[in-house]
Amino acid sequence: MIRFTAIIEQFKQQGEKTGWSYIKVPAELAGQLNPENKKAFRVRGTLDNHRFATVNLVPMGGGDYILAVNRGMRQAIRKQKGATVKVVLEYDRSEIPTPPELLVCLTDEPIALERFNGLTKSHKHYFINWINSARTDPTKAGRIAATINALVKGWNYGQMLRAMKKEKMK
Numbered sequence: 202m203i204r205f206t207a208i209i210e211q212f213k214q215q216g217e218k219t220g221w222s223y224i225k226v227p228a229e230l231a232g233q234l235n236p237e238n239k240k241a242f243r244v245r246g247t248l249d250n251h252r253f254a255t256v257n258l259v260p261m262g263g264g265d266y267i268l269a270v271n272r273g274m275r276q277a278i279r280k281q282k283g284a285t286v287k288v289v290l291e292y293d294r295s296e297i298p299t300p301p302e303l304l305v306c307l308t309d310e311p312i313a314l315e316r317f318n319g320l321t322k323s324h325k326h327y328f329i330n331w332i333n334s335a336r337t338d339p340t341k342a343g344r345i346a347a348t349i350n351a352l353v354k355g356w357n358y359g360q361m362l363r364a365m366k367k368e369k370m371k
Contacts, residue, residue, distance in 0.1 A: 202246075202291040203230045207269055221269055222282060224248075226290070228264030234292045241323055244268070247261045248286045248362065251277040255297050257279040257318050257323070258290075273334075299325070300332050315354035320357075327358035 207224035235242050245254035253274060259267040268290075275281055307314040317325065329346045335341035351361035 203233050204287070204289050204291065205230060206285055207288050208280050208285060209275070209280060218307050222271070222275060223267040223269050224286065224288065225261075225290075226258055226266040226268055228266070230290075231258055231264075231266045234258075234290060239264075242293075243326075244290045245293040245295075246288065248274055248276075248288060249278045251282070254293060255326070256293075257326070271334075276312040297326050297329050298331075299329055300341075300345070300370070302341070303329070303332060303348065306345055306349050307352075310349050311355060313349045316355065317353045324357060331358070 207226075209222055212221045212223070225279055228257055231238075239260060241257045241259045242257055242259050245252075245256070247253070248270065251274060256268060261267050270286075278286060280286060284331065299311075307317055317328075320328075332341060332344045332348065335344050345355075347361060347365060351364075356364065
């Protein structure tokens with residue numbers, strides 16, 4: 202477990218990360234959680250006193266990592282870009298279960314099921330976390346449908362989001 206303070210930052214132009222709020226996790230601290238790892242890995246912990254779990258630390262080059270601070274987290278701690286937060290992190294080894302509704306839909310689309318099963322665990326988690334973060338049943342259903350469509354087309358999570366954004370702009 203590591204403890205430190207960080208400042209909430211925000212990407213300006215950074216591809217699919219444009220607009221994300223995040224905190225930096227220096228290489229030496231990330232190394233205490235998961236030594237010798239250079240890839241993304243899940244953590245759980247607290248920002249100020251707000252608990253979170255199954256959030257990825259994402260490598261950003263030079264050994265440093267970032268932790269995305271989504272809107273729900275920012276609202277819970279009542280802080281935005283530029284604010285200082287107290288951070289407690291630990292390596293999260295728990296499994297993220299696939300939503301049962303997604304599994305039902307995947308069984309109806311063999312191509313999507315095959316592609317989903319071929320994804321790495323972290324890439325499956327992008328889709329799963331996105332679906333699980335839906336606040337309403339209609340939003341969850343729409344996200345499941347978008348996931349199935351993306352998998353049928355052979356798209357990864359980022360490609361799906363870009364296509365959805367492009368569609369909204371029309």
